[in-house]
Amino acid sequence: xxxxxxxxxxxxxxxxxxxxxxxxxxxxxxxxxxxxxxxxxxxxxxxxxxxxxxxxxxxxxxxxxxxxxxxxxxxxxxxxxxxxxxxxxxxxxxxxxxxxxxxxxxxxxxxxxxxxxxxxxxxxxxxxxxxxxxxxxxxxxxxxxxxxxxxxxxxxxxxxxxxxxxxxxxxxxxxxxxxxxxxxxxxxxxxxxxxxxxxxxxxxxxxxxxxxxxxxxxxxxxxxxxxxxxxxxxxxxxxxxxxxxxxxxxx
Numbered sequence: 688x689x690x691x692x693x694x695x696x697x698x699x700x701x702x703x704x705x706x707x708x709x710x711x712x713x714x715x716x717x718x719x720x721x722x723x724x725x726x727x728x729x730x731x732x733x734x735x736x737x738x739x740x741x742x743x744x745x746x747x748x749x750x751x752x753x754x755x756x757x758x759x760x761x762x763x764x765x766x767x768x769x770x771x772x773x774x775x776x777x778x779x780x781x782x783x784x785x786x787x788x789x790x791x792x793x794x795x796x797x798x799x800x801x802x803x804x805x806x807x808x809x810x811x812x813x814x815x816x817x818x819x820x821x822x823x824x825x826x827x828x829x830x831x832x833x834x835x836x837x838x839x840x841x842x843x844x845x846x847x848x849x850x851x852x853x854x855x856x857x858x859x860x861x862x863x864x865x866x867x868x869x870x871x872x873x874x875x876x877x878x879x880x881x882x883x884x885x886x887x888x889x890x891x892x893x894x895x896x897x898x899x900x901x902x903x904x905x906x907x908x909x910x911x912x913x914x915x916x917x918x919x920x921x922x923x924x925x926x927x928x929x930x931x932x933x934x935x936x937x938x
Contacts, residue, residue: 689755690854690886691720691743696752698738698909712738713749714909720888722853725880727897727917728890730906737858739906740890744777744856745769757853774802778847778885782859784839786831792818793827796846803850817845821875837868844875848885855879857889861896867934870927873899877924898923 698713713735720726730736741747742754745761754761757776764772778799779785786795796814805813818827821841831839840860847855857876861869877899879885889900897903898917905913917923 688722689719690722690757691718691888692753692755693718693739693743694753694755696739696742696749696754698735698742698747699750711909713742715752716906716909716911718904718911718914720886722886723880723884725876725887725899725901726889727900727903728888728906729892729894729897729903731892733908734906735909736890736906740856740858740888743888744779745773770802774799774850774852776852776854778850778852778855780840780843780847780855780857780860782862784831784836784843784863786839786842788831791828791830792823792834792842792845795831795842796849799846799850813849814845817849818842820848821845835868836864837871840864840868840872841875844872844879848879848883853886855885855887857887859890859892861891861893867931869896870931873927874924874931895923899927 694717696713696716697711700710700712702708702710716735716739728736728740738747742749743756745756748762756772759772761772793811793814796817797810800810800813815827818824821844823838823841823845826834826838834842861872864872873896876887876889880887891897898919900917901920902914902916904911
């Protein structure tokens with residue numbers, strides 16, 4: 688089943704009144720991502736990868752083209768309804784964690800469920816379970832400044848999965864993390880994909896991180912220039928586990 692279906696997506700920005708002032712961020716991009724895939728999006732700054740992620744994340748709309756998310760035509764969805772689509776279909780993980788600083792780990796994870804109207808008791812139960820999945824049992828009442836960078840990112844992952852959205856969008860999730868913590872976080876993403884069946888789209892500029900994904904799509908100058916399966920994925924995952932083992936994280 689295709690969850691993300693982008694067809695001939697064009698995105699332009701106008702900086703003046705003439706055609707010469709029109710900038711093409713995306714130049715007719717088409718991409719399908721099926722249920723259960725784990726896809727890395729790569730490209731240099733200005734390649735169009737962030738613009739594309741904003742569009743498939745329902746944070747922006749294309750100038751032209753078609754976009755279907757889980758079979759729903761997003762192009763025809765009113766702006767005031769896009770937040771509902773995001774809440775139901777998408778989980779987000781960002782480089783900067785985006786946690787509320789004066790709110791506990793548990794309350795941060797509960798937040799998407801508040802918007803969805805989930806009753807308080809159920810919110811707490813589901814948030815506790817999500818934190819358990821990412822290995823943070825016992826840290827529920829910790830504030831973000833009482834958690835390490837890796838723990839904060841795991842709270843963000845718990846928040847992304849708590850509504851059981853079919854798609855997780857991760858924007859440079861290891862960008863602010865050291866090597867050991869990056870391996871830990873990517874190990875969680877692999878488990879989310881393989882054990883929980885989450886479809887994951889991950890933006891990264893690091894080749895070793897992209898190798899954890901099943902497929903890599905490379906952008907350049909508003910176009911997709913390469914779309915290929917990662918043949919060395921199993922070796923990359925094994926290497927990460929071995930490094931974590933040497934550090935005493937995985938025995």
